[in-house]
Amino acid sequence: MKSMTSVRATFTTLRKFGTASTDRRKHESSRIGIIGVPFHKGQSNIGVEEAPSTLREIGLVKDMIALGHNVKDFGDTVSTDQGIRHDVPDKIKRLPDLALTCHQLSTMVQTVMSDQRKVLTIGGDHSIALGSVDGHVQAKNGEVCLLWVDAHADLNTANTSDSGHMHGMPVSLLVKELADYWPYLPGLDWQTPRLSVQNLAYIGLRSVDNYERLVIERFGVSAFGMEDIEKYGIHAVTTLALEKINPNGNKSLHVSFDIDSLDTLEAPSTGTSVRGGLTLREGVHIMEIAHRTGWLGAMDMVEINPRIGNSLQVKTTLEAATHVIKAAFGFSRSGHVPPHLERMPGYYAPLVNTDNASTQDGTSNMVIV
Ligand SMILES: NC(=[NH2+])NCCC[C@H](N)C(=O)O
Numbered sequence: 541m542k543s544m545t546s547v548r549a550t551f552t553t554l555r556k557f558g559t560a561s562t563d564r565r566k567h568e569s570s571r572i573g574i575i576g577v578p579f580h581k582g583q584s585n586i587g588v589e590e591a592p593s594t595l596r597e598i599g600l601v602k603d604m605i606a607l608g609h610n611v612k613d614f615g616d617t618v619s620t621d622q623g624i625r626h627d628v629p630d631k632i633k634r635l636p637d638l639a640l641t642c643h644q645l646s647t648m649v650q651t652v653m654s655d656q657r658k659v660l661t662i663g664g665d666h667s668i669a670l671g672s673v674d675g676h677v678q679a680k681n682g683e684v685c686l687l688w689v690d691a692h693a694d695l696n697t698a699n700t701s702d703s704g705h706m707h708g709m710p711v712s713l714l715v716k717e718l719a720d721y722w723p724y725l726p727g728l729d730w731q732t733p734r735l736s737v738q739n740l741a742y743i744g745l746r747s748v749d750n751y752e753r754l755v756i757e758r759f760g761v762s763a764f765g766m767e768d769i770e771k772y773g774i775h776a777v778t779t780l781a782l783e784k785i786n787p788n789g790n791k792s793l794h795v796s797f798d799i800d801s802l803d804t805l806e807a808p809s810t811g812t813s814v815r816g817g818l819t820l821r822e823g824v825h826i827m828e829i830a831h832r833t834g835w836l837g838a839m840d841m842v843e844i845n846p847r848i849g850n851s852l853q854v855k856t857t858l859e860a861a862t863h864v865i866k867a868a869f870g871f872s873r874s875g876h877v878p879p880h881l882e883r884m885p886g887y888y889a890p891l892v893n894t895d896n897a898s899t900q901d902g903t904s905n906m907v908i909v
């Protein structure tokens with residue numbers, strides 16, 4: 541057993557640095573709505589549309605309820621098959637199905653928020669964020685800030701995209717500063733870009749196309765790539781990004797989390813994986829900070845593809861996504877005292893004399909057994 545002196549020293553050190561274990565994490569329960577979007581036509585890999593059902597099968601809803609939240613599963617958007625339209629730029633020939641899916645999603649997000657719930661949207665590829673963010677912006681009358689956690693900027697237009705994959709374009713459809721760089725898009729009459737690039741920040745970038753870089757520099761977008769995370773650390777980068785996009789703390793936060801922001805080793809089952817990404821710990825910490833701001837209104841989790849990789853790789857990816865989501869909605873790696881224990885002062889009586897945790901000489905009379 542450690543001597544009392546060393547225990548006292550440890551406790552004092554912990555208290556001085558204010559670690560989570562000495563800083564009581566108050567756990568607030570929330571009302572949460574879950575929406576699935578089984579959509580894959582923003583990219584070329586079949587399977588990403590299976591992620592919503594797969595995450596449900598491994599217990600996502602149960603996990604959220606176990607965090608003490610009031611959780612309602614609003615089901616999935618209805619899949620459509622409008623075929624290919626030839627009156628739109630060739631690179632967005634599958635726009636009709638994206639437009640219909642995102643219109644449904646935007647409406648569902650507004651419905652969930654009108655039920656006083658935070659929204660968790662499970663993709664599907666990242667093009668669906670056009671619907672989830674639009675719904676959030678409409679529900680909050682434009683007072684939204686957007687944190688895009690991704691290896692990619694997803695800032696291409698139909699003219700600048702090399703791949704023609706719409707999951708590389710949602711941000712350019714969401715920000716008003718790029719509205720003039722798009723032709724009229726049939727089927728998207730319901731969507732008006734209202735977000736400003738000033739309220740957009742990226743974390744995790746490491747595969748940015750030339751035109752995307754041009755836009756980031758031209759408009760001064762807050763873009764924190766992996767190099768910035770090497771230099772300053774994930775805590776500083778996340779805190780700075782959030783301060784940039786919501787300086788007055790009055791906007792509702794939307795975090796669009798692309799699982800490929802994590803390193804390939806952490807989340808291999810995704811279609812456009814890029815080495816040198818975030819560790820799972822870094823991804824979790826981004827969401828811990830987002831949660832603790834109290835600003836989080838909605839989160840997307842996208843680009844999980846259960847058909848890519850072997851069973852261990854799929855399991856690894858799904859577990860990573862679950863850890864990130866739970867962090868966003870209050871799971872604390874340091875533990876928390878559930879409300880019923882809060883109401884049991886006697887519970888701590890045998891261990892800590894709480895009315896005088898440290899005696900006059902600064903030593904603690906806490907007995908750790
Ligand atoms: N959400 C994603 N995984 N996006 C990948 C985009 C890759 C590339 N920048 C493109 O436009 O095709």
Ligand SMILES: [Mn+2]
Pocket residue numbers: 666690692694707798
């Ligand atoms: Mn993305």
Ligand SMILES: [Mn+2]
Pocket residue numbers: 690691692798800801812843
């Ligand atoms: Mn990506």
